[in-house]
Structure formats: C-alpha cells, structure tokens
Amino acid sequence: MMVDSIITLANNKNYLLLMESSILDDSYFLGVLLDDNMEPTVDYVVLKKVEKDGVVCAQQINNLNTLTQLLEEYGSEYAENYN
C-alpha cells in the first residue's frame, strides 16, 4: 500500500490512497472510494495497513481518537506540502 496507488480489496472496492501518516509503527492512509469508472466518490476512509498471516490487509478505522490524531497529521501534512 502506498500513496498515489489504487488498491482493490477482497470485497471488490477500489480506493485511491491520497495521504499517508504514521502513529507509532502503524501506517494509516487517507483514501477515497472509487466508483466503477474508477472516479473518486465522496466516500472517504482512513485505512490502516495491517499484515495478517503475511497478507497485506486494509482495515477501516472508525476509532475517534485515532481519527482525531490522524486528522491533525493530515492537516499539518497538507499545510507542509501544499501551502
């Protein structure tokens, strides 16, 4: 999983990964769901990269504390990269 890539999950959903951030050793991606035409939708998710039995998996994050932390991270990263 890396920024600027489209991942396809086992449930056949495609996400474009926009930003990456880390908390401790975990990587979290801000992603947007793509529709059938591979166009971005309005559904945004935060996906955590996890390895399960050697397989790379994406876990959607709903925990508010984590999301809040990540929001700040993304905000600063955006400010650094685009301001």
Place this chain on the structure above:
Amino acid sequence: MNTDWKNIDAASLNNLTLGEAEKLFGLEPNFTEEELKKVRNALSRQYHPDLNPDSGNIMSKINAVYDILKNEIKNRRNAEQNNANGGATDTSSTSSDSTREEPEAENINDNAGATDNSTSENTADEPEVENLNDNAGATDNSASENTADEPEVENLNDNAGATDNSTSENAADEPEVENLNDNAGTTDNSTSENTADEPEAENLNDNAGAANNEPRNENSNITWEDVNRIGVENLTLDDARRLFNLEEDFTENDLIDAYNRLDRIYNPMNFPIGSEEAEKNRATMNSIYGVYTILRRNLINRQNVQESPTREDTTNQSTQVSMNPTNEKADNSRNDNGDENSQNIPSADNEKNDGQTDRPKDAPTHNEKPALSTGPTVGDQIASNDTTPDPEPIPVIKSIPAKIMDHRKQILIIIGIIALAIAISQAINLTLVAQMARNGNLWHLTAGVAEKAALHAKNINLTSKLIALKSSYDSLSGVWTIAGQKLLTGNLQAILRGISAGSGILGLSCLTAGLIKKKSAAYKEYKKNIRQLIRDFNDLSYDEAINQINSLRENINNSNELSDREKQLLLNQLKKAEKLNRQFEDIDQGEELEGGMSL
C-alpha cells in the same frame, strides 16, 4: 484610557488584581457590563489581528483582562442572586469586595474541596497553587513560564517523543520542574496511606497542597510545558482538571469557560501567522485541546452514570484514564527506565506497577461506552460510536500505481480532510473540531468546519452554537466563512469556489482549473477584481466597499465582452461579496462577538 497595551508584559497579567484590570480598561470600580463591553469592543476594533495585523498578541492581553472583569460582573450577579434568595452563601466566591482585595483567597475558598487547613497551607507555601486556583491562574502561570523559557519549550517539544527518557534528560534544563521538586521540602502531611502506597512519590510533588488528604497526583503541580513534554495521553484526569483549574464536579460551562480562557492566551491565531510565538503556542494549544477532550469525555461519562461516584472513586478512576489507546508502549518504556521518570505525572500503567490502584474493570475510559446511560444528548449518542470496533481487515488483492494530476489530488485531499473533520465533529462534539481547527494545524479549514459545527450545533444546544460561531469569528476571514457556508450547501463547486477565494492563504487557485469551464478574459479580469475587493474589505469602510461593489456591478452589466452566463456568475459573486461586507460590518459592531462572549 491610555493603556499602552504593547508594552504590557503578558506574564504580568497572571496576577492582575481587579483594580488593576479596571485601570487597564479605564473603568470605574462599579463599572457595568455595558461599559465593559463598550470598552472591549472599542479595543477589539483597534487591536483585533484581523483588522490590525500588526497588533501582535495585544488582543490576547485584552482578553485576559476582559476575563477578569467579566468574572467580576458574574460574581456580582451571583452575589445579587444569592442575596435575593436570602441564602447564606459562600461569600468568598461572590463578593466583589473580597475579589478586589484578595483574589487568590476567593478562589482558593471556591476550590476548597477538603479542609480550610489545606488551603491555607497551600496559600502560604505555594504561590503556584494560588495561581492554579485563581481563575485563569493555571493557564496564566504556565503562560508566563512558557514565555520566559521559550527556547526550552522548543527543546521539550522536540524531545516529546514517546518515552520518558526525555523527561529525565530534560529535567535538568527545566527550572519549573526543578522548582516543583525543590518545594518537596514542605512537610508532607499527606496520609500515611499515600506514603505507604507510593514510596517513590514521597519526595515528589509535595509542594502543591501537601496538607491535603488527597492522593499524590491530586497534588501534582503540572504546567503546560510539562504537558507538551510528556504528552496529553500520559496525563491523569486530575492533572487535566488542575490544568483547567476545574473542580471535580465541573460543569460543561465551567469547562468551556476554562477552555476559552486558555484559548485566548495560547491560540496561535492571536499571533501573526508563521511567527515564532504562533509556532510555540501551537504545541501548547494542541495540548490544551487534548486536555479538553479528556475532560469533556469525563464530563460525558459522569453525566451518563446514574449514581455519581464518590470523590475517592472518581480519583481512583481518574488516575487510570488514558486518552490514547496506543500509549501502552510509551508507558512500558517509561517503566523500564526506572521510577524517576514517572515522578511528576503518574500514568495509569505506572500506578498499576506500584500495585496500588488497579483499574476497576468497569471504570469507563475514553474508549468505552458508559455503562449506564441517562438520556445522552444527540452529540453524546453519536459520540458513543467511538466504541464501534474497527471492522476486520480486508486483504488487498491488487495495488496499482495511479496517475493523478496534482491539482486534482489536492482537491481530493482537501475534501477528504474536510470530510474527516466533519465526520469527527459530528461524532464527538461539533464544537470540538471547530475549536481544534482554530488551534493551529487545521486553521485553514476552520471556516468550513466551524460554520458546519455552528449550524449543526443548533440541534444540540445554543452554547455549542455560540462557541462555534465565536470560533469562526475569531479565526476566520469572511472569505472562509463563505467557504464554510457553501460547504453546508453540499455544492462541490461552491465549496471549491469558496476555498479558491481564499487562495491567498492556501495557494489553491489551481483548484478550480479543472472544474470550471473556460471563461473569457474579461470574466477573469472581473473575477480578479472581485477577489481583490474581498481581500480589501479589511481596509475599506462598509460604505466604501458597497460603492466599489456597485461600481463593479454597473460595469459588469454594461460589458459587451461578457456572456450572459458570465455576467450572471459575476453578479452572483458580487452578491456574496456584498453579504460578506455586511458580515464584516456586523462583526465590527460587535454583534457576533458579543453573542459569543456572552457564554
């Protein structure tokens, strides 16, 4: 009133008496609320950073003084009410006379949770404690320390990594921390239980109220600098309350007042954008937000528990609370580093290791749904989603690089961040994110989130709405307010136009490139003029701005180079500009400000 605000030392405001505050505002001792607001509004117009970018942190000084005076009004009102009720009340907290003469004593009595002895001993031995108990004391105290030791703060922040190695390393560099520990000479009158339970703590943290029959962490004297260093996640609830100068049974209003007080002092938006002070206060403001979150959660948990826990229960619970579910590693590493590292701010894990306060299994934490619910508010209900477990990981079966144009990606990221912010704000508490956005990292998103929060907050309570509105006023230019309002419509192009209008800040002129059809050169020129006019609003009077808008409107209507569609679009933008101008005028007249400040 000839106050030279520029030369007033912000730190000196910490211990300002009522009389001095009155002098600074040029008020007579029996000033009325109207007089106070009048002076405040006049000063706001003169020094508000939005209107006077060179004013530095003058506005925060004014706000600090205003707080003192406003509290006096409140105290008077309370006293009147109490007198009307004929109740024998705690006159120390309501009498304006006592406030005038002994501000510290007033608040110490207010906070006297245990015995008079303890308060008097605190007062005698520890000026810091006086400050902590003073209304804005905790904040102001640390504010002055931060100001005085700014380079150290930076160092501390740099080292504020995961473990408390940094604690011990930095300890030598921090006079505040040393002082705290130096005061350990004070006779330790804490109960033998405490001593027995916490041998490591015997010589530590005795300074602040050693006479109290309270657990050690209840007496810790922690500054924002300490919080920046160790991280909010390692704070106990008691520390959090102390930092906000709140009592155990604090109410939502107490919490909001305390937050606003701190916010006025530390908000980086009070300083010129990109300035050193703004950067330094950003870390503190983030900590303040973190502590606010802890306290807010505690408040919600308290409200949701049918039977209020006893003081002792609360203390025990509070020492366990950890906001960050991931801080286990940090705590472990701290313990590995020895006892010294945990001296000032005991964490849940440390205390467990001390073997004295094993966390009750049913004690709610920030990540757990309260066991008993007594009709939570809408916000609380949503907040309970916090407990929703993250779904199972789904295998990634394919990953291919994507080609995406920079400006498009930028748009997606902005929308993504806004969407995330809104989702969180809806889930936790709509006002929180608005305030967080103010704090720093997300300042550029404030308008949208704050306005969104404000409108949604209508459904929750008026207080939230006012805070959000005030938040948006404090930190936004009108352009961003428009962006926020457009955000509400859900109209993507409108959002982008709103954001694009603020491109002076974000540099997002490219945002619209791919989304708006190619327009004529004349259209672009007019649009540029409108944008420039909006940027100039701060420098123009209401009438001047209206004149310019009308002039532009006339030109647009008479132009032969513009298509009808383009004319329509430009006239719409002028309408928005006109509306924005009216908002500025309202703000100028203090209407929004007073609404927000009335909290």
